[in-house]
Amino acid sequence: MIKAARSVAEGTPVPPKVVLPAKPLPAKTPAASSKAPAAQVERRTAIGEIVVFLLSPVFIAWASFTTAFSAFGLGVARFMMPNVLVEPPTKFKIGPTNDYAPGTVSTKWQAQFNIWVVNGEVDGAQMIYALSTVCTHLGCTPNWLEGEQKFKCPCHGSGFYKNGVNFEGPAPRPLERVGIRLAEDGMLEVDKSVKFQKELGQWSNPSCFVGVT
Structure with missing residues (x-):
């Protein structure tokens, strides 16, 4: 101040005082919320309670009992119900x-019982016999x-004569005959539990044909 007054008194110009601009204050960032919304907190709490319940011994024991009881019930139901097939x-x-x-092949029982009924002449004798519908190649x-x-x-192209003997294709042997007889009531009775193979000499067995006149 004294120097300035002395300079003024002596006529010496005083340089202007430089005023620096004030520094801008840093912008305040909004404070993050220290608390989650109430709904989010409640949801997390509910999920935590569910997890704790699922891992509790009580729930595990109940789930094991329910599974065992269901399996037992299914087993009983399956045992009590008849086989659909x-x-x-x-x-x-x-x-x-x-x-x-005479001289015909009947396919009447093919779909139901898997047999053909043939009325043909074999070695000069007229007879009725039943052939299995299963090809002797691959079935x-x-x-x-x-x-x-x-x-x-x-x-695969296997061919068989009317009497069941193979003559073309890969089939290695004739078709099989099944048991047949004339029952007491005059009806033909077929027995598929018995099979007769020509290559084994079994076609001469009277249990695989019924003689007719």
Whole structure:
């Protein structure tokens, strides 16, 4: 101050005082909320309680009991209920002999019992016999071709004569006959539990054919 007054008195110009601009105050960031919303806290609390309950011995014991009881109930129900898949009988009647005309192959029982009924001449004798519909190659079901008078397998081309003897394709042996007899009531009775193979000499067994006149 004294120097300034002395300079003024002496006529010396006094340089202006430089005033620096004030520094801007740093912007205040909004304080983060220290508390989560009440709904979020409640949800986390509920989830935590559920987890604790699921891991509790009481719940584990209850779940184990329920599972065991359900398995037991299913087992009882399965035991009490009859099997839906009913196997066809091995013995059944297919009508009188006059239902099968000489020289014919009947496919009437193919779908139900997997047999063909043939009325044919074998070694000069007229007889009725039943052939299994199972191909002796790989077990497919051949078709009876009336126009060609033969059984033809659609899988691999095996062919069989009307009497069941194989003559073409990969089938290694004839079709099998099944048991057949004339029951006391005059009806033909088939027994599929008994099989007869030609290559074993079993076609001469009277249990696999019924003689007719």
